[in-house]
Amino acid sequence: MTSTAMNAAAGTAPALEMHEVTKVYGEGENAITALASATISIGSNEMVALVGPSGSGKTTLLSIAGGLLAPTSGQVIVGGRDISHASPTELTEVRRNTVGFVFQSVNLVPFLTARENLLLVDELRGSRGKQSKARADRLLDELGLSKRLHNLPSQLSGGERQRVAIGRALMNEPALVLFDEPTSALDTQLGEQVMELIQSEVKGRGTAAIIITHDSRMTHWCDRTVRILDGRLQSDELATAG
Amino acid sequence: MFLALREIQRAKVRFILLVLAIGLLVFLVLFQIGLRDGLIGQFIGALRHQSAPVVVFDVQARKNIEGSRIDAGTQAALAQVSGVGRIGRLGESTFTVSNAVSRARATPKDQLVDAVLFGYEVTGPAAGLGAPTTLSKGHMPAGINEAVASERNRADGFDIGDVIHIEPGGADITVVGLAADINYSVSPTLFVSWDTFEAAKRVRNPDATAVLPSVMAVEPAAGVSVGVLVANLAAVPGVVPLSRADAVAQSPGVASVSQSLNTVIGLLVITALMVIGLFILILTVQKSASLTLMRAIGAHRRTLALTLVLQTTVVVLAGVIVGGAMMAAISPLLNSIGVSFDLVQLLVVGAGAIVVGWVGSLGAVLRVLRIEPINATVPQGMLR
Numbered sequence: 142m143t144s145t146a147m148n149a150a151a152g153t154a155p156a157l158e159m160h161e162v163t164k165v166y167g168e169g170e171n172a173i174t175a176l177a178s179a180t181i182s183i184g185s186n187e188m189v190a191l192v193g194p195s196g197s198g199k200t201t202l203l204s205i206a207g208g209l210l211a212p213t214s215g216q217v218i219v220g221g222r223d224i225s226h227a228s229p230t231e232l233t234e235v236r237r238n239t240v241g242f243v244f245q246s247v248n249l250v251p252f253l254t255a256r257e258n259l260l261l262v263d264e265l266r267g268s269r270g271k272q273s274k275a276r277a278d279r280l281l282d283e284l285g286l287s288k289r290l291h292n293l294p295s296q297l298s299g300g301e302r303q304r305v306a307i308g309r310a311l312m313n314e315p316a317l318v319l320f321d322e323p324t325s326a327l328d329t330q331l332g333e334q335v336m337e338l339i340q341s342e343v344k345g346r347g348t349a350a351i352i353i354t355h356d357s358r359m360t361h362w363c364d365r366t367v368r369i370l371d372g373r374l375q376s377d378e379l380a381t382a383g
Numbered sequence: 384m385f386l387a388l389r390e391i392q393r394a395k396v397r398f399i400l401l402v403l404a405i406g407l408l409v410f411l412v413l414f415q416i417g418l419r420d421g422l423i424g425q426f427i428g429a430l431r432h433q434s435a436p437v438v439v440f441d442v443q444a445r446k447n448i449e450g451s452r453i454d455a456g457t458q459a460a461l462a463q464v465s466g467v468g469r470i471g472r473l474g475e476s477t478f479t480v481s482n483a484v485s486r487a488r489a490t491p492k493d494q495l496v497d498a499v500l501f502g503y504e505v506t507g508p509a510a511g512l513g514a515p516t517t518l519s520k521g522h523m524p525a526g527i528n529e530a531v532a533s534e535r536n537r538a539d540g541f542d543i544g545d546v547i548h549i550e551p552g553g554a555d556i557t558v559v560g561l562a563a564d565i566n567y568s569v570s571p572t573l574f575v576s577w578d579t580f581e582a583a584k585r586v587r588n589p590d591a592t593a594v595l596p597s598v599m600a601v602e603p604a605a606g607v608s609v610g611v612l613v614a615n616l617a618a619v620p621g622v623v624p625l626s627r628a629d630a631v632a633q634s635p636g637v638a639s640v641s642q643s644l645n646t647v648i649g650l651l652v653i654t655a656l657m658v659i660g661l662f663i664l665i666l667t668v669q670k671s672a673s674l675t676l677m678r679a680i681g682a683h684r685r686t687l688a689l690t691l692v693l694q695t696t697v698v699v700l701a702g703v704i705v706g707g708a709m710m711a712a713i714s715p716l717l718n719s720i721g722v723s724f725d726l727v728q729l730l731v732v733g734a735g736a737i738v739v740g741w742v743g744s745l746g747a748v749l750r751v752l753r754i755e756p757i758n759a760t761v762p763q764g765m766l767r
Contacts, residue, residue: 200760203760204757204760209679209756209757209759209760210757230683233678233681233682233683233756234681236679236680236681236756237680237681237682238681242679242680242759244676244679244759244760245760246672246761247672247673247675247676247759248676249676250673250676250677251670251673252389252390252393252394252670252673253389253393257389260385261385261386261677261680262680262681264385264386265677265680265681265682265683265686266681269385293393309680313681321760
């Protein structure tokens, strides 16, 4: 089944549309195609697992979808906004307002508490005050961190830090959340717990998500799995019920 | 603001160390400036704080008031120069004096000290020209044998009411006023009427046919600038007219003292630049992963750069307060060498320190501006 067909089946407008997107690094003989004619559509309430070996183009696809990178060619629409030719300033705005990120390594600012890491998102958007604090507290409560509001990242466990990062990614109420190997640093049990939490939070908010993972045991939490190899999207399959 | 203050709050020790380092540098700059001004003030304070806007030297004296004499012919020629409003005699000479007859305190009868007398016109058309401008207590001399003394020497027998005896066998001069920063050649200094000065000179040299003024004190006519007046006076042969500020700056020894201490001050400013710059740069390198993350989640370059500038400003301001407090606390102990705490000076140094801080943080700001958000997808160990 194609992604477009699945979106139609789900009856939702896409949170992300990529059409014939190519990314080439370098020029001439040194040119490397990291992503080749990638076409994908992700519905507004859809969780997609993106799997593939190292160097296959997963992170490049994620970066283009999140406005961290500009494509060499092709069309990218995030949350209904075409960012294919957006300026760096416009991409910054898209990242601030439309997309949420959970990165593989650094996710939290070490000198801010769990709560402040969430409030930072609103601070960057120029909105602060009681509503922001209430939303941050509610998110952290949902993530089981209500007693860790005032702890610094160094005072949290790996799983707790990852949960704070998830809260931070959801703080701006994004159309699309991008997770880069969110469970790679966690053991299987903790990984399952984090994936369950991601599914619960993402689905509960009607938000779309792309999750890069090496761990095939985690893909069942997603609606479908997209495979990528040598910069080309290979297959698109529905997940079996988790 | 949120980010800048939170980081300072969470890394108190390292920021306090920087504040103390900046505070120490600010204190040293204030001390050196105070020392420079104090030394120069004690050498030529009398010239700096006399009322005549223009001073005319004998060309042979090389701008040294002690070696300058203006003869009668030259005095007359100067008075005829276009643009001259008022012109009066200003004499300078060092005398041995005793304050054995002091009424204010008991002092040894044989205590002899050198004191400098400045004689200026107290009466006549040029009355008050060359008088001290920093009277802090008492009044100006109204006639013969009255003096305004240098405030710094009030405890040495030069307080109001003290009587200074010109040795040997000269007049008794009563101190009727005190003025700040009017020392000359680091000696007790007395501003007296021209008649008192002339009488003192005649006691020392009874055979002198005339007592000549050291320099002429000149005031421009209404509507004439000091610069024009100086240029007009320069046409008179055998004289060097200088504005008051130039007369101070070009006094023998002043330039070399200023240059030496200004060099030290310059080195301190460079040190401050390096300390602030390196500290902020190290902090920026240490937190580059966090800055990259913030760029990735939507922070503008300018937001992060402004955070850095704000942090620098807060830290430098705190350093200026610490340095100013140190100077205020220690300055009473340094009065003997002319160093004092000056709030205006602190504000000027503080403003300069903030500019130095901004310049120092430029390297870190440029580094922040170069941060690419895509690096947030790179594992931390691979970030450079």
